Structures are given as structure tokens and as C-alpha cells.
Amino acid sequence: MNGKKKMKFGNMKQDLLTYYEKRAKEYELIYQKPERQSDLTQLHDYLKTAFENKKVLEIACGTGYWTKTIAETCSFILATDINASVLAIAKTKNYDSGLVEFEELDFWLLENENNTYDSVFGGFIWSHILKKNLPRFLTILQNQLIANGELIFIDNKYVEGSNTPIARTDADGNTYQIRKLENGTEYEVLKNFPTMDEVKDLIRDMNLEMKWMELDYYWILKLIESR
Numbered sequence: 001m002n003g004k005k006k007m008k009f010g011n012m013k014q015d016l017l018t019y020y021e022k023r024a025k026e027y028e029l030i031y032q033k034p035e036r037q038s039d040l041t042q043l044h045d046y047l048k049t050a051f052e053n054k055k056v057l058e059i060a061c062g063t064g065y066w067t068k069t070i071a072e073t074c075s076f077i078l079a080t081d082i083n084a085s086v087l088a089i090a091k092t093k094n095y096d097s098g099l100v101e102f103e104e105l106d107f108w109l110l111e112n113e114n115n116t117y118d119s120v121f122g123g124f125i126w127s128h129i130l131k132k133n134l135p136r137f138l139t140i141l142q143n144q145l146i147a148n149g150e151l152i153f154i155d156n157k158y159v160e161g162s163n164t165p166i167a168r169t170d171a172d173g174n175t176y177q178i179r180k181l182e183n184g185t186e187y188e189v190l191k192n193f194p195t196m197d198e199v200k201d202l203i204r205d206m207n208l209e210m211k212w213m214e215l216d217y218y219w220i221l222k223l224i225e226s227r
């Protein structure tokens with residue numbers, strides 16, 4: 001995840017960034033799974049309410065699928081991603097508010113003290129962070145918030161038959177899937193499925209209050225700064 005370093009795992013490509021760069025055009029097919037439509041409607045509604053009138057920093061925005069929803073109610077959103085190929089797609093969308101800006105940005109390189117955003121949003125990125133890097137990830141994002149600001153994450157629950165099976169678990173408990181693009185190329189992708197208790201443990205010593213919600217296929221995590 002950190003930087004653009006490529007790794008090989010046997011014959012399998014193991015580079016998350018290349019995987020998402022190559023998957024850009026087919027990325028949103030994941031949002032067409034029939035069994036997930038009711039949950040997705042709930043997620044869209046949740047995000048519209050959560051970011052109403054907020055100044056939002058979105059990390060790892062991908063093709064702007066959630067940016068579009070958040071832009072319906074927020075006061076401003078800076079949508080960022082490390083991959084130019086997904087940002088190019090995000091920029092082709094129509095955004096209701098006209099208050100959307102894009103930037104090519106590696107969130108690991110965000111400045112330490114920014115403190116200007118009401119909210120930071122990360123959709124389906126938590127699952128791609130190594131467990132040992134989560135404290136640093138949260139600290140970096142927390143540093144972008146005004147006092148009492150909020151971090152909001154959404155991501156997948158593991159549901160047998162709907163998710164790609166877990167192919168491997170490493171010594172730290174990180175789980176990996178083998179993902180195939182339409183052209184047949186296979187990648188081994190880090191994909192963790194955290195539980196509420198794991199997140200509780202993780203934030204125990206951080207100045208964050210936690211709200212955890214589960215739908216059938218997704219979880220929603222809100223972390224409220226208390227400085």
C-alpha cells in the first residue's frame with residue numbers, strides 16, 4: 001500500500017495500486033451485484049445525511065461513485081486518489097453541487113497538521129490497509145480534522161457466496177483474495193474484514209468516540225474526534 005513498489009508473489013501480481021489502476025474501467029461493476037442493492041441504497045442515504053453542509057476530504061475516491069452522492073449535500077468535497085486512471089473517470093461525472101475538486105494524492109503523504117476538514121471519508125479503503133498500519137492511518141486522517149470532526153468509513157463484511165473467497169491469511173491476521181480482471185490477469189489483493197471489537201481495541205488510546213453499524217453486506221464506522 002505504501003508507495004508504488006511492485007511485489008511478486010509466485011506468478012501472481014501483488015501490487016494493489018496497479019490492480020486498481022488496471023481495474024478503473026470495470027470498477028463500478030461491483031456496485032451492480034443484485035443482492036447488495038438494498039444495502040447500497042441505505043449507504044447512499046446515510047452518506048447524504050452524514051455529510052450535509054460539511055467540508056469533506058475524501059481519500060481513495062476511486063471513480064467518484066461515492067463522491068457523487070456526497071456532493072449532493074456537502075458544502076465542499078476534495079476527492080483524492082493516488083491513481084490518475086480512476087480520477088480521470090471520476091472527473092467525467094456530473095456533480096450536483098459544483099463544489100467538487102479532485103487531486104492526485106497518496107493519503108500516506110498527507111501533511112501532519114492540517115485541521116481544516118469537518119469530515120474525512122474513506123470508502124472501501126480500510127480493508128486494504130495492513131493491520132499494523134491502521135494506527136498511523138487513523139492518526140494521519142485525524143490530523144486533517146477540525147476539533148470534533150468525524151472520520152467515516154464504509155467497507156465490506158465477508159458474506160460467503162457474495163465475496164471473493166479468502167485465499168490466504170498472513171502471520172498478523174491480514175487476509176488476501178485472488179482477484180481476476182476482465183482480461184484474465186490475476187492479482188493477490190489484501191482485503192481485511194474487521195470486526196467491531198477489533199476497531200474498539202484499535203482506537204482505545206486515541207481521542208475518538210466510535211459508532212459502528214452493520215448492514216447485511218457492509219459496515220459503517222464513524223469516529224468522532226474528542227479534543
Ligand SMILES: C[S@@+](CC[C@H](N)C(=O)[O-])C[C@H]1O[C@@H](n2cnc3c(N)ncnc32)[C@H](O)[C@@H]1O
Nearest residue numbers: 020060061062065081082083105106107123124
Ligand atoms: C477499493 S477502491 C475504492 C474506491 C472508492 N472509494 C469506492 O469506494 O468506490 C480503493 C482505491 O484506493 C486507492 N488507493 C490505494 N492506495 C492509496 C493511497 N495510498 N492513496 C490514495 N489512494 C489510494 C486506489 O487507487 C483505489 O482507487
